[in-house]
Amino acid sequence: MTLKEKLTILADSAKYDASCSSSGSTRKNTGGLGNASYSGICHSFASDGRCISLLKILMTNCCIYDCKYCLNRKSNNIKRAIFTPEEICAITINFYRRNYIEGLFLSSGIIKSPDYTMELMIKTITLLRTKYHFNGYIHAKAIPGASEPLLKKLGKLVDRLSANIELPTSASLKLLAPNKNDNAVTKIMAYVKNNHSKYYVPAGQSTQMIIGATKETDLDIMAKSESLYKSYNLKRVFYSAYIPVNHDKLLPTLQTPPLKRENRLYQADWLLRYYGFTVNDILSPDNPNFNLLLDPKADYALRHLAEFPKEINTANYYELLKVPGIGVTSAKRIIKSRAYFKITFNDLKKMGVVLKRAKYFITCNNRYCLDKSLFKKDFIESNLILENPQIHNSNLTQLSLFHE
Amino acid sequence: MNKIYIYEDTFLNLLTLIAYLTQYHVTPTNIKTSNYSPNLFEENITLNLKNNPKIIAYLKENYSYPLKIMYYVYLSSDTNKELIIYYFYLNLQKYRHQLLNMRNLKCVSASLKISHYVQNEAHKLKGFIRFTELTNKVLYAKVNPTNNVLIILANHFKKRLPNEYWIIHDENHHLLSIYDKKNIYLINEKNLQLNLQSTSTTYEDLWCAFYDTIGIKERKNIRCQMNFMPKKYWSNIIEMRNQNEKSN
Numbered sequence: 001m002t003l004k005e006k007l008t009i010l011a012d013s014a015k016y017d018a019s020c021s022s023s024g025s026t027r028k029n030t031g032g033l034g035n036a037s038y039s040g041i042c043h044s045f046a047s048d049g050r051c052i053s054l055l056k057i058l059m060t061n062c063c064i065y066d067c068k069y070c071l072n073r074k075s076n077n078i079k080r081a082i083f084t085p086e087e088i089c090a091i092t093i094n095f096y097r098r099n100y101i102e103g104l105f106l107s108s109g110i111i112k113s114p115d116y117t118m119e120l121m122i123k124t125i126t127l128l129r130t131k132y133h134f135n136g137y138i139h140a141k142a143i144p145g146a147s148e149p150l151l152k153k154l155g156k157l158v159d160r161l162s163a164n165i166e167l168p169t170s171a172s173l174k175l176l177a178p179n180k181n182d183n184a185v186t187k188i189m190a191y192v193k194n195n196h197s198k199y200y201v202p203a204g205q206s207t208q209m210i211i212g213a214t215k216e217t218d219l220d221i222m223a224k225s226e227s228l229y230k231s232y233n234l235k236r237v238f239y240s241a242y243i244p245v246n247h248d249k250l251l252p253t254l255q256t257p258p259l260k261r262e263n264r265l266y267q268a269d270w271l272l273r274y275y276g277f278t279v280n281d282i283l284s285p286d287n288p289n290f291n292l293l294l295d296p297k298a299d300y301a302l303r304h305l306a307e308f309p310k311e312i313n314t315a316n317y318y319e320l321l322k323v324p325g326i327g328v329t330s331a332k333r334i335i336k337s338r339a340y341f342k343i344t345f346n347d348l349k350k351m352g353v354v355l356k357r358a359k360y361f362i363t364c365n366n367r368y369c370l371d372k373s374l375f376k377k378d379f380i381e382s383n384l385i386l387e388n389p390q391i392h393n394s395n396l397t398q399l400s401l402f403h404e
Numbered sequence: 405m406n407k408i409y410i411y412e413d414t415f416l417n418l419l420t421l422i423a424y425l426t427q428y429h430v431t432p433t434n435i436k437t438s439n440y441s442p443n444l445f446e447e448n449i450t451l452n453l454k455n456n457p458k459i460i461a462y463l464k465e466n467y468s469y470p471l472k473i474m475y476y477v478y479l480s481s482d483t484n485k486e487l488i489i490y491y492f493y494l495n496l497q498k499y500r501h502q503l504l505n506m507r508n509l510k511c512v513s514a515s516l517k518i519s520h521y522v523q524n525e526a527h528k529l530k531g532f533i534r535f536t537e538l539t540n541k542v543l544y545a546k547v548n549p550t551n552n553v554l555i556i557l558a559n560h561f562k563k564r565l566p567n568e569y570w571i572i573h574d575e576n577h578h579l580l581s582i583y584d585k586k587n588i589y590l591i592n593e594k595n596l597q598l599n600l601q602s603t604s605t606t607y608e609d610l611w612c613a614f615y616d617t618i619g620i621k622e623r624k625n626i627r628c629q630m631n632f633m634p635k636k637y638w639s640n641i642i643e644m645r646n647q648n649e650k651s652n
């Protein structure tokens with residue numbers, strides 16, 4: 001098998017992992033090749049629009065497990081390949097020198113045992129760091145079930161170490177990934193959290209959940225994320241719209257992956273991490289799934305219209321953040337600027353506020369920019385929905401169907 | 405007559421001129437480099453001032469962030485950049501450390517916007533640059549940036565590839581930055597003859613194979629891809645060059 005065939009097989013098997021981030025590490029150049037960029041760098045964008053930052057590959061796609069949703073499961077009859085440590089190093093180094101990548105994202109199917117697999121990964125990455133003096137970014141996937149001494153070793157070599165939770169509940173995991181248990185995954189997370197330092201997994205850990213392969217509601221998923229963020233100090237939870245690669249009676253048949261839903265989950269995740277929202281603010285048992293026509297923040301604002309309009313010149317930081325069209329940067333700018341002058345609608349544009357969304361929810365010096373009688377849920381809702389460019393292009397026919 | 409003040413195209417020379425103008429309360433109609441051709445109502449004025457490095461030292465010490473912003477505006481391709489820097493500098497004397505909060509001043513909002521745009525382009529190109537290996541082991545890359553970001557890129561790669569010889573060639577601004585494992589040299593392209601013979605394409609082929617594999621076809625989204633990676637950069641991104649050929 002040529003190196004190119006191997007690379008194609010092992011990249012193809014790795015592509016479903018959503019994480020590509022290369023941020024969060026300050027690894028310096030210590031005489032060899034490369035360094036890390038704290039804010040991360042995207043080197044290319046794939047045909048699906050996702051950032052390519054790391055050489056994302058599996059060490060091998062051979063696996064002793066049989067997770068239902070996975071292309072590499074034991075029972076699939078597919079071409080198998082395995083990289084040698086030297087091959088991975090040669091590709092990484094030569095891609096890096098030519099500035100194709102920020103570094104390596106190494107994951108693997110499980111051969112023989114979790115420990116055996118992890119040892120091979122450690123061998124590869126050790127070679128890269130010591131023989132080739134590589135100081136670029138490395139993200140490794142820990143193999144659930146591997147022993148602590150190996151986690152310790154691997155974590156010292158990489159910038160990010162993570163384990164995928166895969167499914168939002170342990171019941172689902174039992175159903176679709178019978179050889180895995182979420183204990184093994186959370187054990188890794190706890191270990192990484194407790195040992196995290198400048199020298200151990202400096203860029204922190206992340207995880208991924210597959211969306212739409214099982215029955216959970218958005219509320220179940222977000223509640224899981226919230227608890228993961230709290231318990232394990234995760235940098236990110238990635239959501240990956242389920243893409244059917246296998247036929248199995250336990251798996252749903254979907255025409256297209258639930259991308260819109262995935263997008264809503266990312267938006268809500270953002271609200272949790274940076275905007276001071278809790279899951280209870282945006283979802284509830286009577287309202288357990290996201291509105292596909294409106295983003296979660298606009299949806300929140302419309303369901304809590306009594307809290308609005310907010311006065312730009314007096315509302316506090318977190319109140320400003322609740323306004324659709326105002327983000328973290330623009331909220332900070334507003335707070336800083338209004339110490340020096342009274343902000344008008346005209347100034348807001350210069351501060352990065354998306355006025356066509358924000359205008360319904362704010363006043364400037366007690367002036368509302370529309371006719372006050374238009375401050376009504378129906379009016380604002382329909383305007384916001386029609387403003388969304390995606391709707392214009394793809395869903396307009398669908399939308400008009402609803403309205404007829 | 406409208407007075408156009410002329411500077412040599414360096415940041416130091418521009419700041420020297422601006423400092424002089426503000427000190428003597430001269431309001432310029434515009435500030436331009438020497439290749440500017442004035443119209444009927446304008447005249448070019450060259451003051452022959454001696455560069456004053458103390459200004460930069462002073463600003464660095466007291467106003468390092470505003471200095472950075474003026475520098476990025478200087479690197480931009482904005483046709484009004486000198487005047488924007490002039491008014492920014494003028495207002496810096498007046499508002500000092502509060503200046504950057506005064507976004508209702510045109511010179512502030514424009515400076516911040518332009519400097520953001522320049523930094524953004526530099527950041528993007530840090531990712532999009534593609535080196536090829538020449539037969540003499542030198543890494544060579546061509547770029548076509550809108551703004552003059554070559555020096556930012558060179559500093560980035562000095563930290564990242566300190567043990568390689570490399571050349572970055574900005575075709576739009578006709579400049580090359582050359583790194584000899586120690587220092588960066590900026591050279592005008594007409595002063596250099598390059599032999600661009602490259603070595604084997606093994607890794608380029610591997611990279612293109614990787615690129616073609618990694619996109620998930622069920623999620624295909626070309627609009628999003630082009631948003632993040634504008635087409636104007638594609639000619640130098642090897643995996644995209646191939647996409648062009650494929651679709652032709």
Ligand code: SF4
Binds near residue numbers: 067071073074108177
């Ligand atoms: S452990 Fe499961 S998800 Fe991982 S490679 Fe094996 S079959 Fe696939």
